[in-house]
Amino acid sequence: MKFGGTSVADPDAINRLISIVKHRIDSQKPGDEAPVVVVSALAKVTDALVQVARDAEDGQGARAEATLRALVDRHVSVAAAVTAASREATIAGVKSEFEELIGLVHALAVLREVSPRSLDAVLATGELVSSRIVAAAFADHRIPSAWVDARAVLVTDAEYNGAAPDMHGTGERTRERVGVHSAAGRVAVLGGFIGSTANGVTTTLGRGGSDYSAAIFGASLDVDEIQIWTDVDGMLTADPRIVPQPQLVPQLTFAEASELAYFGAKVLHPSTILPAVDKNIPVRILNSRRPDNSGTLITHDGAAADGALTALACKRDVTVVDITSTRMLMAHGFLRRLFEVFERFKTPVDVVTTSEVSVSVTVDDTRRLEAIVDNLRNFAEVNLEREMAIICAVGENLRSDPTLFGRAVTALERVPLRLVSQAASRRNITFVLRDSDVPHAMMRLHEAFF
Numbered sequence: 001m002k003f004g005g006t007s008v009a010d011p012d013a014i015n016r017l018i019s020i021v022k023h024r025i026d027s028q029k030p031g032d033e034a035p036v037v038v039v040s041a042l043a044k045v046t047d048a049l050v051q052v053a054r055d056a057e058d059g060q061g062a063r064a065e066a067t068l069r070a071l072v073d074r075h076v077s078v079a080a081a082v083t084a085a086s087r088e089a090t091i092a093g094v095k096s097e098f099e100e101l102i103g104l105v106h107a108l109a110v111l112r113e114v115s116p117r118s119l120d121a122v123l124a125t126g127e128l129v130s131s132r133i134v135a136a137a138f139a140d141h142r143i144p145s146a147w148v149d150a151r152a153v154l155v156t157d158a159e160y161n162g163a164a165p166d167m168h169g170t171g172e173r174t175r176e177r178v179g180v181h182s183a184a185g186r187v188a189v190l191g192g193f194i195g196s197t198a199n200g201v202t203t204t205l206g207r208g209g210s211d212y213s214a215a216i217f218g219a220s221l222d223v224d225e226i227q228i229w230t231d232v233d234g235m236l237t238a239d240p241r242i243v244p245q246p247q248l249v250p251q252l253t254f255a256e257a258s259e260l261a262y263f264g265a266k267v268l269h270p271s272t273i274l275p276a277v278d279k280n281i282p283v284r285i286l287n288s289r290r291p292d293n294s295g296t297l298i299t300h301d302g303a304a305a306d307g308a309l310t311a312l313a314c315k316r317d318v319t320v321v322d323i324t325s326t327r328m329l330m331a332h333g334f335l336r337r338l339f340e341v342f343e344r345f346k347t348p349v350d351v352v353t354t355s356e357v358s359v360s361v362t363v364d365d366t367r368r369l370e371a372i373v374d375n376l377r378n379f380a381e382v383n384l385e386r387e388m389a390i391i392c393a394v395g396e397n398l399r400s401d402p403t404l405f406g407r408a409v410t411a412l413e414r415v416p417l418r419l420v421s422q423a424a425s426r427r428n429i430t431f432v433l434r435d436s437d438v439p440h441a442m443m444r445l446h447e448a449f450f
């Protein structure tokens, strides 16, 4: 059971979490193992810690410390409100975790340098303290529980800020250090998002990574269901911040959910589905404010949606890279050479289209784009177009109903489309367009299909 930032934001949210878990335990059959709970940092805490790291890098040590002191106060007041017998010990634990961080940030501010590795050490504090508070609150509500340091369980590589799990090592440790508690009827509570390298250096899985942590632990324990408790009723037909009043998608397939998450449906971290697919474990998205709703169930087979499409997603602010070479394009080896450049700079491309003399790709992560362009210019002309976006229409029905593609294009009649693609899976149609056209285009598509 994974609870996101808004589901642990304040004492009321944590009390709702406790009653959800309690209800779950009360409805178990004898012999069932206790659920495992994975929590994010309290709402907005990771954003605040990112700012703390930036301030440290700018030498603004005093400002960073002031932010951290405010975070200490917030966590102490939440901890005080949700605990009883363990109140003092919990508050002391929260304070000492933050004191350690204040020392680290002070050093970073003196050096004015925050490496990706240091950033992970800073960000991890959010999940470390939230999970301690929730574990203590369970105990004080007479729910047998155990806090488990996720860094001692989730083994990752050393790609800081977006580490990949070592599923084998993590699986063993999860069974040893988490499974024992479930088997004994104790609710193990872990912070999501965080892990450590084989050498014990703290890492994170990337922003939004708590969903992924939950799926990794769930797959390691071969659980019956992975539950993602959040602030919306489930997967919706579009991002509610862009399309007002989207509809709930009651069921969808792993493949559809992966596409939607990858192309921007923030309710699921893009990697969440992978561990679930491997073990064929259903994933359910639920609203922690309305726990009686059935949410969205994601399974291997899903269910054929009545409508034509399953949902829409969009990825904002991407860059289109046009690579043109009249001389080279049709020569064999050109595409390999081109993609090798992206590979060398560890930059994934999302949409790819080709014409006779040019290849266009979209890039989301532009940190290394300058170097990529320099390298590409050794053998091709390169043109960049920024402030673009990807809209992705997803649905298994796209495979069987060839008219859907036309309907989608028609719905977008006056919106200038830069690239259009439909992949071999034929589970999605992808449009690349100006970012400023996204709200209008999403509304048009949503009206046409939902």
Ligand code: ADP
Binding pocket: 003, 004, 005, 006, 007, 040, 208, 229, 230, 231, 232, 234, 235, 236, 237, 238, 239, 240, 241, 264, 265, 266, 267, 268, 311, 312
């Ligand atoms: P949590 O903190 O629980 O992990 P997130 O903020 O990461 O929550 O994800 C939930 C948010 O995802 C929703 O509040 C919603 O604004 C956004 N979202 C974007 N696209 C979708 C979608 N297709 N369906 C549901 N939510 C979406």
Ligand code: ASP
Binding pocket: 004, 005, 040, 041, 046, 047, 126, 192, 193, 206, 207, 208, 209, 210, 211
């Ligand atoms: N707290 C982390 C973040 O805000 C991880 C998560 O919430 O999933 O990115």
Ligand code: MG
Binding pocket: 004, 208, 211, 266, 267, 268, 269
């Ligand atoms: Mg999230």
